[in-house]
Amino acid sequence: MKKALATIIFSYFLILFQNNFLVHFSLAGWTINLALILLLIFNITEALGSERFSKIGLVFAFSAGFFLDVFSSSFLGRNVLIFLAISLFFNLIIKRHVRVSISKG
Amino acid sequence: MNFFGKKYRKFFWITLAILFILSLNFFRTETKSFFYEISYPVQKNFWEAGVRAFSYFSSLGQSYFLKEENRILESRILDLLEENMRLKEFVGENQALRQALNLGLEKDFNLKLAELTGKASQGDSIFINKGSSSGLSEGMPLLSVEGILAGVITEVYNDFSRASLITNEDVSFNARVEGKEDIQGLVKGKGGMEMVFDLIPRTSDLKEGDMVLSTGLEGIFPPGIMVGQVKEIEADDAAPFKRAVLEPYFDLESLEWLFIITGTK
Numbered sequence: 001m002k003k004a005l006a007t008i009i010f011s012y013f014l015i016l017f018q019n020n021f022l023v024h025f026s027l028a029g030w031t032i033n034l035a036l037i038l039l040l041i042f043n044i045t046e047a048l049g050s051e052r053f054s055k056i057g058l059v060f061a062f063s064a065g066f067f068l069d070v071f072s073s074s075f076l077g078r079n080v081l082i083f084l085a086i087s088l089f090f091n092l093i094i095k096r097h098v099r100v101s102i103s104k105g
Numbered sequence: 106m107n108f109f110g111k112k113y114r115k116f117f118w119i120t121l122a123i124l125f126i127l128s129l130n131f132f133r134t135e136t137k138s139f140f141y142e143i144s145y146p147v148q149k150n151f152w153e154a155g156v157r158a159f160s161y162f163s164s165l166g167q168s169y170f171l172k173e174e175n176r177i178l179e180s181r182i183l184d185l186l187e188e189n190m191r192l193k194e195f196v197g198e199n200q201a202l203r204q205a206l207n208l209g210l211e212k213d214f215n216l217k218l219a220e221l222t223g224k225a226s227q228g229d230s231i232f233i234n235k236g237s238s239s240g241l242s243e244g245m246p247l248l249s250v251e252g253i254l255a256g257v258i259t260e261v262y263n264d265f266s267r268a269s270l271i272t273n274e275d276v277s278f279n280a281r282v283e284g285k286e287d288i289q290g291l292v293k294g295k296g297g298m299e300m301v302f303d304l305i306p307r308t309s310d311l312k313e314g315d316m317v318l319s320t321g322l323e324g325i326f327p328p329g330i331m332v333g334q335v336k337e338i339e340a341d342d343a344a345p346f347k348r349a350v351l352e353p354y355f356d357l358e359s360l361e362w363l364f365i366i367t368g369t370k
Contacts, residue, residue, distance in 0.1 A: 020151035024158065066126060
């Protein structure tokens with residue numbers, strides 16, 4: 001629960017940082033989508049290290065998507081759906097098709 | 106299928122959360138304004154930090170490209186200077202042509218406009234930027250843009266010509282005094298921008314300040330063109346003729362454009 005709350009607060013500041021700081025460093029009109037990058041990192045690393053679905057990855061997808069919607073002109077839920085879809089997609093792919101063996105020595 | 110089993114519980118909560126989020130759209134304005142309000146201080150700080158960081162990095166980037174930009178600008182300055190010089194030439198040419206139109210020279214003569222490109226190191230000779238390719242030939246008279254007799258072409262090349270000024274020692278021609286038709290004489294160049302009005306009848310009423318015009322009798326210069334002003338009269342009781350020092354009307358320093366008379370109309 002604490003992890004989930006920390007993830008929500010983190011995603012809130014991340015979106016504010018992305019929308020107000022990183023927006024100055026756009027290249028040819030494109031701004032880096034830090035939320036999407038972190039979403040992929042969270043989901044991939046957690047899914048690889050656990051048998052279950054990435055819990056934090058899903059929470060992050062949900063909260064980051066929500067705050068992106070709040071601070072954009074889109075309807076509430078658009079980025080939530082996109083981020084959740086990406087998160088679930090990567091979780092499914094990794095669980096079904098990726099095997100990681102860690103040797104302990 | 107047990108939808109409330111452990112396997113599907115997560116999907117149940119996710120669906121519920123999505124529905125909740127979507128239902129917030131009914132209060133979209135209120136929801137967004139709430140978050141904007143509480144986020145304003147953080148947003149402002151991030152924004153200002155972004156502006157500062159961006160200006161810092163862009164100044165770093167600018168200094169990197171400054172050398173190249175400087176080189177480009179220097180090259181552009183040179184191009185503009187060249188263009189400016191060309192435009193100034195056009196302005197000078199335009200002014201000369203306007204002056205000629207005002208004087209009505211084009212009514213009597215076929216004229217070619219040429220630019221003075223230099224003065225010969227010795228003798229009262231000048232170079233102009235038109236030659237045989239422009240239809241010039243030896244013996245064609247030169248007028249200043251004010252319509253004052255300046256010289257005669259002595260050597261013609263393809264794209265430039267050499268002309269002797271009327272003060273050149275090799276130039277001499279017949280002239281008369283304006284308003285005093287009976288006073289005629291021979292204008293002879295002395296070199297060093299000086300010339301004399303010689304062979305004037307002893308009894309003539311020549312005065313200092315009189316204007317001397319060409320008569321065209323020698324067949325080189327057209328008649329009635331201004332030559333110079335009587336500066337000093339040298340009268341010798343023993344000599345059969347009077348002689349006067351003439352001051353040419355044209356000023357070599359301000360001579361930039363010249364008309365060449367290629368023919369009469």
